[in-house]
Amino acid sequence: MTDYEATYRGFRWERPEYFNFATDFVDRWASERPDAPALQWSDEAGHAQLFTWSEVKQRSLHAAQFLTSLGLRKGDRVFVMMPRIPEWWFLTLGCIRTGIVFMPGTPMLTTKDIRYRLLAADANGVIADASCLDRFEGLVGTGRVETWVAVGQAPSPWVVFPPGGAGTGQHGAQFERTRADDPMLIYFTSGTTGMPKMVQHTQASYGLGHQITGRYWLDLTPEDRHLTLSDTGWAKCAWGKLFGPWSQGACNVVYDFRGRFDAARILRVLERQRVTTFCAPPTAWRALVLQDLSQYDLSSLRHALSAGEPLNPEVIDTWKQATGLHIREGYGQTESVVVVGMFPALEPKAGSMGKPSPGFEVSIIDHEGKEVPVGQEGDIAVRVKPEKPVGLFDGYLNDESSNLVSFRGDWYVTGDRAVKDADGYFWFVGRRDDVIKTSGYRVGPFEVESALLEHAAVAESAVVGVPDERIGQRIKAYVVLAPGFTGSQALAEELQEYVKKTTAPYKYPREIEFVTELPKTVSGKIRRTELRAMSQQPPKKD
Ligand code: ATP
Ligand code: MG
Numbered sequence: 001m002t003d004y005e006a007t008y009r010g011f012r013w014e015r016p017e018y019f020n021f022a023t024d025f026v027d028r029w030a031s032e033r034p035d036a037p038a039l040q041w042s043d044e045a046g047h048a049q050l051f052t053w054s055e056v057k058q059r060s061l062h063a064a065q066f067l068t069s070l071g072l073r074k075g076d077r078v079f080v081m082m083p084r085i086p087e088w089w090f091l092t093l094g095c096i097r098t099g100i101v102f103m104p105g106t107p108m109l110t111t112k113d114i115r116y117r118l119l120a121a122d123a124n125g126v127i128a129d130a131s132c133l134d135r136f137e138g139l140v141g142t143g144r145v146e147t148w149v150a151v152g153q154a155p156s157p158w159v160v161f162p163p164g165g166a167g168t169g170q171h172g173a174q175f176e177r178t179r180a181d182d183p184m185l186i187y188f189t190s191g192t193t194g195m196p197k198m199v200q201h202t203q204a205s206y207g208l209g210h211q212i213t214g215r216y217w218l219d220l221t222p223e224d225r226h227l228t229l230s231d232t233g234w235a236k237c238a239w240g241k242l243f244g245p246w247s248q249g250a251c252n253v254v255y256d257f258r259g260r261f262d263a264a265r266i267l268r269v270l271e272r273q274r275v276t277t278f279c280a281p282p283t284a285w286r287a288l289v290l291q292d293l294s295q296y297d298l299s300s301l302r303h304a305l306s307a308g309e310p311l312n313p314e315v316i317d318t319w320k321q322a323t324g325l326h327i328r329e330g331y332g333q334t335e336s337v338v339v340v341g342m343f344p345a346l347e348p349k350a351g352s353m354g355k356p357s358p359g360f361e362v363s364i365i366d367h368e369g370k371e372v373p374v375g376q377e378g379d380i381a382v383r384v385k386p387e388k389p390v391g392l393f394d395g396y397l398n399d400e401s402s403n404l405v406s407f408r409g410d411w412y413v414t415g416d417r418a419v420k421d422a423d424g425y426f427w428f429v430g431r432r433d434d435v436i437k438t439s440g441y442r443v444g445p446f447e448v449e450s451a452l453l454e455h456a457a458v459a460e461s462a463v464v465g466v467p468d469e470r471i472g473q474r475i476k477a478y479v480v481l482a483p484g485f486t487g488s489q490a491l492a493e494e495l496q497e498y499v500k501k502t503t504a505p506y507k508y509p510r511e512i513e514f515v516t517e518l519p520k521t522v523s524g525k526i527r528r529t530e531l532r533a534m535s536q537q538p539p540k541k542d
Contacts, residue, residue, distance in 0.1 A: 001219070004346050008356070011358035013359050013390040015390065017179060019178065019179070019208055020096065020203055023097065026060065027057055029222075030053040032249075034052060034054035036249070037051070037052060038056045040225065040251055040253045041084075044256070051086060056089065059086075060090050060094050063091045063094025063161070064098045066162065067091070067100060071147065072100050073099075075101065075183070078101070078103065078123060078124065078125035080092060080103060081105045081106075081127070083129060083131060084257075085151065089242070089252075091127055092242070101184060101186060101200075103121055103186040104185070104234075106232070108233075109233070109522075111137065114136065115142055118143050118145055123143060125147035125148070125149065130150055180204035181204060182203050184201055184207060185200070185238070189333075190334070191521055192526075197399055198396055198398065199335050205390060206243055212337050213337045214250070215247070217330050217357070218250075219303055222248065223250075224277055225274055225275050225277075225300075226251065227255065227269070227273070227275045227277075227278050229281065230281070235333070236279075263290065266280075270298060270301065277305070278303070279304075279305035281308040282309045288319070293319075293322035304319060309525055310353075310428045310450075313350040314450060329353045330342070330353070330354075331354070331428065339380075339391075339392075340355065341353070341355070341357055342355075346425075349425055352427050359390065361389075362381070364378040365381045374421065377419050377442060379413050379416070380414045380417070383412075384412045415431060416431055434528050436463070436473050436475055438473050438475055439471040448461075448463040448503070449461050449462065451503045452509075454498075456485075457491060458495070460479075461480065462518050462526045464531045475508070476511040476513065477511070477513070478518060479515065480517060518531075
């Protein structure tokens with residue numbers, strides 16, 4: 001994209017009748033560039049494996065044959081739980097090829113989480129890595145699950161993939177064609193605000209839709225080596241480790257780590273693997289910029305990207321000073337592909353999410369569905385009438401109450417609040433439930449958190465509204481201190497003064513509590529709901 005406005009105006013969605021990501025994209029790359037790298041895998045122990053497009057095609061054909069030989073058919077639902085091992089890509093592509101609907105789950109899920117997912121989605125099968133099998137104890141017999149596939153050794157009823165070590169599929173294997181609107185996968189949302197919701201995507205909505213993510217936002221070409229930090233259970237993996245890069249023929253660089261996130265190791269991987277484009281969630285970015293970046297050769301990088309939560313301008317500045325690259329944000333949801341993005345052709349503005357993606361009409365609306373004026377806060381909404389953008393889901397499965405809240409007139413309402421400026425850039429304010437109403441003002445927690453983060457003593461913080469009889473809600477900050485600092489009344493006052501000086505004074509946190517860590521989802525998002533529950537106490541009268 002060299003001219004944002006022209007691309008945005010000229011864009012039309014393809015709406016084919018039949019579509020299959022495996023045959024239409026992967027097999028195309030396998031015939032055009034059979035020996036080019038498609039999947040570059042490595043792990044913490046230093047093992048590495050490279051798969052070409054031709055190998056990825058063959059392995060996924062083999063996986064498709066294997067799954068159908070077990071009796072799984074188009075439309076069946078399988079729950080998939082694996083660390084970042086190559087088999088995740090072969091088996092999910094095998095599902096896509098045959099129309100088996102896969103439902104990714106992070107390896108961090110507990111037995112209770114898995115049971116909830118198997119029952120909620122009425123699953124027919126499970127595919128799990130041997131390292132996850134302890135979490136399935138007692139689950140055989142759950143709901144309608146009949147097929148149990150293990151990657152690695154496992155006792156009956158688990159069937160082992162790949163059987164007998166065979167690794168290639170036959171040429172010419174045929175599977176029933178998939179229609180573009182056939183279901184392809186089901187994600188459970190991150191569960192940041194409540195129980196995860198089930199989001200179903202069709203072959204087209206994520207398979208075709210993520211061309212927007214891969215082509216325009218990640219800006220990928222077949223020469224790129226892309227790394228997105230995400231485990232296999234989240235939509236971020238579909239965005240950046242499957243459909244985004246592979247729709248563009250880029251090499252997908254996968255680093256399989258199992259323990260805690262280690263910022264120094266990730267920087268080494270970027271250096272060693274000559275990664276050209278890199279996407280990470282804000283929680284990772286905040287840790288990456290604490291490293292001495294001058295110790296790493298990051299000269300192969302052309303793009304740095306962030307999605308999943310807002311990214312603090314302070315982090316963007318630090319990274320830019322060290323590498324010359326502006327971390328470009330992308331806004332979207334499990335429900336969608338990238339909907340608003342800081343596209344490479346846009347003049348970056350630190351702290352803004354950018355402008356609407358080609359193919360999406362995105363507006364800020366009020367509760368009646370009317371667009372609000374420039375500079376005014378409202379709901380981020382995507383126009384779905386007369387035609388829904390291809391890269392957006394159809395609605396939550398088995399959850400009419402969420403659908404009622406999310407579809408308002410001509411709009412899909414995201415649940416997030418933002419402001420659009422006079423240049424058409426979007427500025428994230430907060431999730432609807434997180435916005436604080438204090439003394440007649442509305443304050444997004446992110447703004448206060450970003451101001452706090454600029455102070456040297458603050459490593460991370462989360463800001464919530466606590467009920468207050470006098471002013472509605474008072475702003476409270478939970479602060480994790482940077483190494484070398486200890487919490488004290490004096491430091492709390494210093495931070496309050498600091499925020500008063502860097503933002504409007506009414507935004508300063510009247511209460512500060514020092515904590516050693518913040519409650520987060522397993523994907524690393526701050527759970528402000530939990531902090532609000534913790535801070536519920538009888539309102540203070542002063
Ligand atoms: P749940 O819906 O279960 O509460 P979740 O909303 O966190 O969980 P996801 O679909 O993983 O589940 O995340 C999408 C949400 O992440 C968006 O609605 C938005 O709140 C936030 N988000 C994503 N990208 C950005 C961004 N660039 N800036 C700010 N917020 C973002
Ligand atoms: Mg959500």
